[in-house]
Amino acid sequence: MSSSRRQALVTISSAAATVLPALGQTPSPKVLSAAQFELLQKLTERIIPRTETPGAIDAGVAGFIDASLATDAGRKDRWQAALTWFAANGGDSVETLTRISKETDTEGARHFRLLKGDTIDTYYSTIEGLKTELGWNANTYLPEFKGCTHPEHQV
Amino acid sequence: MAYVQESRPVHDVVVIGSGAAGGMAAWNLTRQGVNVLLLDAGTKFNRGGFWSHVKPWQYRERAARGQKPPQFYVDKKEQPYETDPKNPFDLIRVWGRGGKTNVWGRVSLRYSDVDFEGPAKDGWEIPWPIRYKDIAPYYDKVDQLIGVCGGDDDQDSLPGSKYHLPAAAPRCGERLMQKAAKSIGISIVAGRRAVLTKDHNGRAKCHFCGACGRGCDIGAFFNSSDYLLEPAYLTKRLQIIDNAVAARVLVDDKGLASGVQYFDRYTKQERVVYAKRVVVAASCIDSTRILLNSKSPRFPNGIGNSNDVIGRYLTEQVRFHMFGFVPELMGGKTQNDDGIGGEHIYMPRFNHRLPGKRDYLRGYGAQFWNTGAQPGLGFWAKMLPGFGVDLKRDIKKRFPALVAIHPYGEVLPRKENRVTVDGTANDQYGVPVARLSYNIGDNERKMLVDMYDTAESILKAAKAEILPFERGWIDTLGSAIHEHGTCRMGADPKRSAVNGFGQMHEVKNCFVVDGSIFTTASEKNPTLTILALAWRGTDYMAEQIKKGNI
Ligand SMILES: Cc1cc2nc3c(=O)[nH]c(=O)nc-3n(C[C@H](O)[C@H](O)[C@H](O)COP(=O)(O)OP(=O)(O)OC[C@H]3O[C@@H](n4cnc5c(N)ncnc54)[C@H](O)[C@@H]3O)c2cc1C
Ligand code: SF4
Numbered sequence: 226m227s228s229s230r231r232q233a234l235v236t237i238s239s240a241a242a243t244v245l246p247a248l249g250q251t252p253s254p255k256v257l258s259a260a261q262f263e264l265l266q267k268l269t270e271r272i273i274p275r276t277e278t279p280g281a282i283d284a285g286v287a288g289f290i291d292a293s294l295a296t297d298a299g300r301k302d303r304w305q306a307a308l309t310w311f312a313a314n315g316g317d318s319v320e321t322l323t324r325i326s327k328e329t330d331t332e333g334a335r336h337f338r339l340l341k342g343d344t345i346d347t348y349y350s351t352i353e354g355l356k357t358e359l360g361w362n363a364n365t366y367l368p369e370f371k372g373c374t375h376p377e378h379q380v
Numbered sequence: 381m382a383y384v385q386e387s388r389p390v391h392d393v394v395v396i397g398s399g400a401a402g403g404m405a406a407w408n409l410t411r412q413g414v415n416v417l418l419l420d421a422g423t424k425f426n427r428g429g430f431w432s433h434v435k436p437w438q439y440r441e442r443a444a445r446g447q448k449p450p451q452f453y454v455d456k457k458e459q460p461y462e463t464d465p466k467n468p469f470d471l472i473r474v475w476g477r478g479g480k481t482n483v484w485g486r487v488s489l490r491y492s493d494v495d496f497e498g499p500a501k502d503g504w505e506i507p508w509p510i511r512y513k514d515i516a517p518y519y520d521k522v523d524q525l526i527g528v529c530g531g532d533d534d535q536d537s538l539p540g541s542k543y544h545l546p547a548a549a550p551r552c553g554e555r556l557m558q559k560a561a562k563s564i565g566i567s568i569v570a571g572r573r574a575v576l577t578k579d580h581n582g583r584a585k586c587h588f589c590g591a592c593g594r595g596c597d598i599g600a601f602f603n604s605s606d607y608l609l610e611p612a613y614l615t616k617r618l619q620i621i622d623n624a625v626a627a628r629v630l631v632d633d634k635g636l637a638s639g640v641q642y643f644d645r646y647t648k649q650e651r652v653v654y655a656k657r658v659v660v661a662a663s664c665i666d667s668t669r670i671l672l673n674s675k676s677p678r679f680p681n682g683i684g685n686s687n688d689v690i691g692r693y694l695t696e697q698v699r700f701h702m703f704g705f706v707p708e709l710m711g712g713k714t715q716n717d718d719g720i721g722g723e724h725i726y727m728p729r730f731n732h733r734l735p736g737k738r739d740y741l742r743g744y745g746a747q748f749w750n751t752g753a754q755p756g757l758g759f760w761a762k763m764l765p766g767f768g769v770d771l772k773r774d775i776k777k778r779f780p781a782l783v784a785i786h787p788y789g790e791v792l793p794r795k796e797n798r799v800t801v802d803g804t805a806n807d808q809y810g811v812p813v814a815r816l817s818y819n820i821g822d823n824e825r826k827m828l829v830d831m832y833d834t835a836e837s838i839l840k841a842a843k844a845e846i847l848p849f850e851r852g853w854i855d856t857l858g859s860a861i862h863e864h865g866t867c868r869m870g871a872d873p874k875r876s877a878v879n880g881f882g883q884m885h886e887v888k889n890c891f892v893v894d895g896s897i898f899t900t901a902s903e904k905n906p907t908l909t910i911l912a913l914a915w916r917g918t919d920y921m922a923e924q925i926k927k928g929n930i
Contacts, residue, residue: 272767280772289440319768326767341767346758349775350436358772359779360714361753363590364435370588370719372549378708380559 254287256294256301261308262287267317272344273354281344284353290343307336391417392925394640394655396626396670399479400907401894402661403604403612404914409659410617412922417653419624419642421662422476424605425450430595436755450595452476452483461665462805462815469816470858471665475645477620478605479663480861481907483593485722486574486601487747488528488908490519490539494732494743495902502741505693505793508899509871509880512539518912526602527580528908529720531570537743538569538728545577548724551717553751553783556706558725560842566834568727568748574602574908575720590718601720624651627811629658629683629890631676637683637890643809650809657889657921657930661914664694664863664896665799669814671867671892672801682801684884689877691800693793693865694816695901698824699855701786702835703750703760704844709781717752717780724748727785729903731830740826744789745903746835753780760847783844787831790903792823793865818857828852862906864898882917889930893917 254262269281269290281287294301310332315321325333326341348354355361373379392415395405406416431449434442439449454473463469474480493512500507516539522528523543531547534540547570550558558568575592576585586600599606612618623645630652632638639654660667671690674683682690727746731738760782761775797819801812832851839846870876873885882893893914895906924930 273772274768276769276772292444322767326765338762342758342762345761345775349757349761350440350755352435352437355436355755359753359757359776361755361779362714363716363718363753364433364755365589365716365718367588367716367718370549372719372724373552373555375552375555378552378555378559380555380562 254291257291257304257308261312262291264308264312264316265290268311268340269344269348271317271319271322272341273348278358279353281348284348284351286344286347286351289347289351303339307339310336388654391415391653391655393417393657393659393921394419394653395659395661396640397421397479397660397662397667397894398477398609398620399474399604399661399663399894400481400910401663401914402659403478403481403608404911405659405661405891405893405918406618407608407612408915408918409922410612410615413617414922414925415617416612416619417655418609418618418620419626419640419653420475420477420620420622421625421645421666422474423622424477425452425482425595427595427597427599427606430597432589432591432594432597434594452595458808460805460807461813464817467819468856468858469818470856471814471816471863472858472861473663473666477609477622478603481603482595482605484603484907485749485905486592486720487722487726487905488530488572488574489726489745489904490541490572491515491902491904491909492537492539494537494729495900495904498742498902499900504741506868506870506872506875506899509869509876514880515909515912515916518916519908521915522908522911525581526574526607526911527576527583528572528574529577530572533567533569535567535569535728535730537730537732537745538572538726541572544572545580547571548573548575548577548720550724551719551752552709552715553706553717553781554723554725554748556708556842557748557751557783557785557838561727561838564837564841566727566730566838568725571722571724571726573720573722573724576600577720586720588718588720590721592721621653625809626662626670627673627809629660629670629674631674631678631683631887633678635678635887637887643811648809657891657925659918659921660890660892661894663894664866665814665816667892667894667896668799668866669801669812672799673812679886684877684886684890686886687874687877689875690867692795692798693868694797694799694818694863695791695793695865696818696858696862697788697860697901697903698791698820698828698857699786699788699860700828700831700835700849700853701784701855702839702849703782703784703847704839704842705778705781705847706783706842706844707781709752711777712780714753714780717754722747722749723751727787738830740823740830741792742790742823742827742900743903744787744827744831744834746785746787748784749786750782750784752782754782757782763847778845783839783842785835785838787835788860788903788905789824789827789831790901791820793868793900794821799866816858820854820857825852828854862895862901864895864901864906867892867896868899869897870899881920882913883920891917891921
């Protein structure tokens, strides 16, 4: 990790400590084993970590993924295979994740795509991801819609 | 026996379907004093139960409590159709009052004479029997009735309207796309959308919540149930039978339509209603299936189909999607980009004005939905590289800056693109299901090259960071949801099924008024034209009834 990047992380995590509570206790999973669930939490947090805004664990991403497996056997199989593979390949090791994030056709790459895709889809549909992180506050009642009012954007 | 037959009720008109086409037929006939019995394959959707104001995270909470949003779309398991697995056609149906207009995209574009004269000029397949001047008064009436917002920036390929409600203000990303397109000589105009941007005909205007695809909780965009069926009901001349899945139009020994056979959707009981005239308006593919299944000794090939035209010439549009992020908005503040839901701008067809000869026929336009800060960002966020803090930052930076372009190109009508009902597969009522065989050809592939060039050049002119795309990729066939052509109108009864009013050449008391009667698909969304044609067709029908001709 470059020193500027590390510096940035330190700044961010110290800011985060003032705003966010400690990462919550593990809720009990519905489908996965406790060990699998703990690994899933760590993995999702690697994809979308807590910064000055909530991360995947804050948003309960692993819990939503776990719950979704109860009604989708195909996804459940894919996740079981992925978690078995991750457990056997360094858990949530940054090195492993970095390597498989750059591969395309390997088994690891397939599991990484599942992890990244599900984490993103889930996190950015939570109040933490969509509203707190991205600032989306729409789907509401407005008396009028002004559209673009920036003079520099006009045709 | 004779006595029993004479005493059965014979309706003035039976209409099949209550979407844009059937709703218009029922509304226009009842207000002219004609009694209508309408058969609809579903029931009314309860507006109070729409999930218009349920936020993405609340969706999950509700689902966890076992709640479900209204089920608009027909489940293919319940109502199957057949398609080539290697070349699938995605048939999207809404059964129930108002049909697909409950959830439609509301893009409301007038066909122009560039569209109506196209086939006569280039000689591909048969000409349209009507021109813009024939339908223009009906477009005017439809605009006034349903409320269509838009600009006065009309073009030869996109006629304007005196009756547009105020256009929706473009979002930043849309302005930047307009500006970029203009810099390379392409004009992007105000979108024409059937959304009430001000109070209209006693209906409240839109409150800009962007939830239209989930059904509007206040009915601020046109849907056939509220805008057509409800007023028709008030005339006391409309009777509706819900959950009535029409199977066949019956034919008497004179070769005229005499009624409709249907099945109760849930009890599966077979029933028959008798009628002096029948209007078929179940949406293109369902109407075509009904017509083809309406076999009789007089019409062994399906009602009105001695010339084997019905079912053929299925056409739609070919489309793809290209996305990018504009630098001016990257890293900026997230705005509320909901507006009237979907795009506020439109790129009309322009290729016919370019110098030089094209190596393909017809043209394309483009839509721009999904611009700006929109939920459902997963599809692009996943395409960004890496993970962790950098990924999180890259996503946030791009969230307000998304721009999108969705070109739609006309697909030529071809004989071999068709709906058949060969009886190898039946539905739960024992009625043969539709089999769809459909593909695009060389003409569309050549047009796609142009479509890709145009989309890319606009995004490049906007200096957008373009999301990786695969040149030549097309969306699943059928996904434009603009099926046409399988009961086409024409002046020549040998080569078409209906005349310019939707009246069957062979069966004078049977009218077809949905998208199946379009001679070509053009590059445009059809519903405004379906409404105008259904109004015009049923005006003619009412006149013929009054004259005692049918
Ligand atoms: C998501 C989406 C976005 C769209 N966006 C646009 C857009 O922006 N602009 C545009 O112009 N168009 C758009 N469309 C298409 C538009 O909705 C249709 O063109 C229009 O609704 C067609 O009207 P219709 O009456 O032919 O069919 P429908 O609206 O589909 O109505 C068909 C009716 O027939 C009934 N029916 C079907 N089968 C039977 C049967 N066997 N017996 C009895 N009744 C039957 C159904 O219950 C329904 O009432 C969109 C559609 C969708 C789904
Ligand atoms: S944006 Fe307007 S038309 Fe669409 S659902 Fe909201 S209020 Fe209704």
